[in-house]
Amino acid sequence: MKTNPDFFPLTDLATRFVGQLVQCRRLGLSVLEASEQHVLIELPYSSELIGYPDTGVIHGGVITTLMDTACGTAVVCNIFDKYKSLELSPTLDLRVDYMKPAEPNKSVYGFAECYKLSSSVAFTRAIAYQDSIDDPIAHAVGSFMRISPEMVGDAFRQALMGEGK
Known part of the structure; x- marks a missing residue:
């Protein structure tokens, strides 16, 4: 079944993309929302993610992930919305500023937006938070390389588009 890219829900695309990443499956990440302007992902609390056993605080590397x-x-959602195509977009640079530790036993949310696309680089910003986006755990800015849609393999494209099987 061929998917019509003009009517393809970006939340479905984002969910499939995150599901293709082994580390994301292991961390239990789930996409709550996705649009051409933003993505919201939940990281559920797990004792396996604790970086500091005395406090129960999640390891900073998990927040970075x-x-x-x-x-x-x-980036994937923004490019798909704008060009109706899939591109590989590996991380070129990511800066994360930590503001406070996440509270134990609570999910952490990652809100991100791709605010600028050039011909070769996508620019993003994000906030990690728990109770309120106005009280962030961390803030990030990143740049991602844009690689031609022709470089996306057929199996990966089909997985993201929900085709095949």
Whole structure:
């Protein structure tokens, strides 16, 4: 079954993209929202993610993975919305500023947007938070390389578009 890219829900695309990434499946990341302007991803709390056993605080590397994934997913959605095509977009640079530790036993949310696309680079910004986006755990800015749609393999394209099987 061929999917019509003009009517393809970006949340479905984002969910499939995140599901293709082994580290995201292992962390239990789930896409809550996706549009041409933003992505919202949930990281559920797990004792396996604790970086500091005395406090129960999630390891900072897990927050970095959440931010990188949210930003990369925002790029995929923005490009798909604008060009109706899929592109590989590996991380070129990601800066994460940590503001406070995440509270134990609570999910962390990653909100990201792709705010600028050039011919070769996509630019993103993101916030990790728990109760309110106005009280962030971390803030990130990132840049992602744009690679030609022809470089996306057929199996990966079919997986993201929900085709085949």
